[in-house]
Amino acid sequence: MSTVEPKIELVPAWRVFSRKSHNARFEDDYYTEKEKAALAYDLSGGFDPNLGTVCCVRMSAQDQGEAVSAIKKELSDLEALMAKDMTAGPLYAATKKLRCDEKGNIRTPDLENNTCYRRFSLLPLALSIATNPSRQKFEEEEEEKSSYQTPAQKLVAERGFMLPVLIKEFKSAKERLRDQIVENLGKSKGAKRYTDTNLLKIARDYTAGGCKESELIRDLYLERGTGQKLHRFLRLDGMVPELNLYERAIQPHPKDDKTGKNVEQPVYHPKGFFPFSRLDKELLKKLIDGKTDVQIKEGLNLKDAVERTIASLMGGEKNVTQMMSKKNVGEYAKDHGVSIGKVYFNAVLSSNTSEIAELNAPAARQFWNDVYAISLDRSLFPKFQEIVKGFLEDLAVEAARIEAAKKKAVEEVEHKEAKRLAAEKKAKAEKQKAKSHR
Numbered sequence: 284m285s286t287v288e289p290k291i292e293l294v295p296a297w298r299v300f301s302r303k304s305h306n307a308r309f310e311d312d313y314y315t316e317k318e319k320a321a322l323a324y325d326l327s328g329g330f331d332p333n334l335g336t337v338c339c340v341r342m343s344a345q346d347q348g349e350a351v352s353a354i355k356k357e358l359s360d361l362e363a364l365m366a367k368d369m370t371a372g373p374l375y376a377a378t379k380k381l382r383c384d385e386k387g388n389i390r391t392p393d394l395e396n397n398t399c400y401r402r403f404s405l406l407p408l409a410l411s412i413a414t415n416p417s418r419q420k421f422e423e424e425e426e427e428k429s430s431y432q433t434p435a436q437k438l439v440a441e442r443g444f445m446l447p448v449l450i451k452e453f454k455s456a457k458e459r460l461r462d463q464i465v466e467n468l469g470k471s472k473g474a475k476r477y478t479d480t481n482l483l484k485i486a487r488d489y490t491a492g493g494c495k496e497s498e499l500i501r502d503l504y505l506e507r508g509t510g511q512k513l514h515r516f517l518r519l520d521g522m523v524p525e526l527n528l529y530e531r532a533i534q535p536h537p538k539d540d541k542t543g544k545n546v547e548q549p550v551y552h553p554k555g556f557f558p559f560s561r562l563d564k565e566l567l568k569k570l571i572d573g574k575t576d577v578q579i580k581e582g583l584n585l586k587d588a589v590e591r592t593i594a595s596l597m598g599g600e601k602n603v604t605q606m607m608s609k610k611n612v613g614e615y616a617k618d619h620g621v622s623i624g625k626v627y628f629n630a631v632l633s634s635n636t637s638e639i640a641e642l643n644a645p646a647a648r649q650f651w652n653d654v655y656a657i658s659l660d661r662s663l664f665p666k667f668q669e670i671v672k673g674f675l676e677d678l679a680v681e682a683a684r685i686e687a688a689k690k691k692a693v694e695e696v697e698h699k700e701a702k703r704l705a706a707e708k709k710a711k712a713e714k715q716k717a718k719s720h721r
Contacts, residue, residue: 291336296406296444297382299339300350300392306400307463307485308477309533319405326402326409328435332447337403338466339394339448340459350392354382358389377411381443394448397459398466406444413439460488464503479560480533486513487529508564515567516559522571523586532559551597553590561596 325331342350361375383389396403413436432440453459464485467477477485486499500510520528534556537546549556569575570589577583577591 290450292448292450293445294394294448296446297390298392299337299394299396299403299446299448300342300353301396301400301403302350302353303400305395305397305459307460307467307488308400308481309484319408322402323405323408324412326405327412327439328433329439330402330444330446334402335399335466336447336449337396338398338462339396339450340453341450342393342395346395347391347393350395351389354389358382373411373415374407377414378407381407381410394450397451397463410439410444412436457489457492460485461502464489482509483513483516483529483532483559486510487517490514490517512562512564512567515564515571516562519567519571519589523589526554526586526589528589531556548598551594553594557593557597566592 330337358375358379361371361378365371365375379387413432451462453462482505485503489503490499494514496511496514499505499514500507503510505513516528516532520526531554536558537549537556538544539546549558551557566575570578570585570592573579573585573588575588575592578585578588583591
């Protein structure tokens with residue numbers, strides 16, 4: 284908790300600086316472009332305190348210097364963008380008005396926000412809308428918002444934003460993080476729910492210096508099952524650091540190139556992305572305790588058991604691991620879907636429809652995706668060439684087998700035909716002989 288009694292003040296926006304590194308959320312976890320535009324328009328009439336005051340901490344002299352440097356860079360970047368795209372002009376003007384005095388000198392902020400990051404990030408856009416509402420289009424309404432400048436927008440355009448600020452002091456970074464999370468969880472309006480991966484990021488930051496499972500659940504007001512899953516996953520991540528589980532779990536979900544939506548069945552890649560939401564607390568506990576089937580029955584070590592489990596959750600265990608073991612295509616097959624092609628094509632050549640059916644769409648996608656990945660990474664070529672060489676050798680053997688089978692089939696047909704003709708000839712001779720005896 285804070286060490287002094289916090290007091291609410293009304294301060295101009297230039298006094299507050301927002302440092303992204305202190306935001307518990309991922310930067311892209313806020314809103315769609317439509318939501319961003321709509322929220323900025325609503326904000327253009329002023330900062331609504333009903334959606335929460337801006338919790339702030341006082342900045343040190345060093346922090347102030349870093350803030351001024353960051354503002355200079357932001358303005359410089361916008362100026363460079365404006366030289367290429369004049370539509371960036373209003374945003375540049377709004378940012379400059381928000382951060383500089385009448386002479387164009389940057390005002391030095393003395394406060395740093397710990398909440399309201401979403402609204403704070405939109406202040407320049409909101410100020411540009413307040414200055415000229417008619418230039419903003421909102422796709423969801425398929426028409427422009429009213430070009431009329433409301434009295435509230437006019438006031439914002441003239442005076443800038445005044446923010447209701449609650450200044451606090453914290454004993455530690457952990458206490459500051461907790462205050463930010465709890466404030467957001469306690470709001471019914473103006474807040475956006477944390478995603479699973481965002482909660483994972485928060486839990487990782489909060490437990491960095493050591494934290495019991497019960498403490499994590501209690502301090503961040505988490506549901507018991509959610510807290511257990513987060514704590515166990517982070518514990519597992521620490522037990523097998525070479526797998527980079529945390530970094531893989533927070534990677535952006537693969538998108539469909541055509542629809543832009545999340546791919547329902549992402550392709551499994553060793554040491555690649557996996558959906559964190561598919562893990563559950565009990566499975567994580569079994570892995571940690573060495574009690575999964577692959578650890579007990581197959582004797583897999585923790586690292587291999589974790590990777591096998593991830594493959595299974597993504598539809599890869601049945602379609603990749605088991606098939607490769609069955610076809611004995613080598614150790615490389617456990618890590619790269621290219622070997623699926625060898626199994627797949629051999630199954631096609633041998634007309635084995637049951638095996639083709641087992642190699643379902645995710646496995647097929649994995650194969651082609653890995654072929655493409657290898658085409659971009661020449662370091663994988665030697666192993667790929669080894670696979671292809673073996674595949675071509677198998678094709679030659681398969682072709683010879685098919686040719687031999689055809690030859691044998693023809694010989695069998697000819698042999699059967701010869702036997703049939705011989706039998707007919709013999710029967711005819713015996714019949715003729717019997718007729719002559721009469």
